[in-house]
Amino acid sequence: MNISFRHAVPLLLLAALPLCPAAARAEAPADTFMAALSRYCGQAFAGQVIHNTPASATPDPFEGKALVMHVRGCDTPAQELRVPFHVGDDHSRTWVITRTAEGLRLKHDHRHADGSPDAVTLYGGDSDGAGTAQRQEFPVDAASVAMFQAQGMTASLRNTWALQLEPGQRMIYELSRPDGRLFQVAFDLRTPVPLPPAPWGSD
Template identity: 70%
Template sequence: MKKTLIACAALLAAGCATSTADVPASTPADAFLASLADHCGKAYAGRITANQPASTTPDPFEGKALVMHVRGCDDPTREIRVPFHVGDDHSRTWVLTRTGSGLRLKHDHRHEDGSPDAVTMYGGDTAVAGTAQRQAFPVDAESIAMFRRGGLTASVTNTWAMELVPAETFVYELSRPNGRLFRVEFDLTTPVALPLAPWGSSEDG
């Protein structure tokens, strides 16, 4: 009887060891979302670190206060919403969503009355695993069709990326094969005053 109990205990121990080993490690997508979730409820100031080639028309970002606010965190393992404020323009919100294979980035654009812009909810899904500090989002087919309908043909080759060095910096990036590169870097070491709620939200900042 004693030998039987010992054998059963050994089998149980082996089973526990196996089940623990079978638990998948955190993926880069999960690690990236978790790092961003650490900043839920906080806002940070940014600065443009790349904007090339130089625009021949007035640039909507130059000379404006740039602030990101990590605020849509009801279920941060599934979705995080990050309004991107450009001066008094509160029309932009980045929406990061966990998918079955990685992350999805969409750009929610609103008018001041809260109605959606004609070009909104564009973006793409990650095509590779990326890392805990960088995720890239090639433009998806739905967004390409939207851009073409709106005459925004330059945007059909967009790739967006986000970088996050914990407790240091967050970067939003847009690039194109033709050499277009736009990067905004946010300082995560110093939270700033919370901005107004993004357009279309009934909540306070």
């Protein structure tokens, strides 16, 4: 095949150009999700329970309480985000979202007021498949199942958690089970609220 010098020069120049990473590889949904959430670093948002079924026979710890999420731990936002979830004066809960080689990991860090770990803490799971830039689901992992079994928490053995992010609108935290259990809290991302106290056990 004959290629004229006039046509060969542009081809050689094109071949010499470095590939743009964005063009060579589409951004993984996990990275897009982390980047979108990290834009709210340093801000807090009020939430409300939008699903809680079936109704519990025991007093609901969330009923009548101010619910606030605070995107606080942002030292390495591409790799880990720590998001305390405050329930009234209870500052024991922090969601820890970590980038893994395969996707994302969600863990629940539970502390007492003196900062010591709760007997049930750091439970959660790894994302189910790639997920999407807006929604990541986390089936319970083996370590969490073992913890729940040791504590007699049989209802939690088939937990799946999810985080759903609608940038500029809301974020939803979700717990579901195959038996029909569905718990969701929606946080309004349109209007930041005053920052809550630091979560228990933090600096």
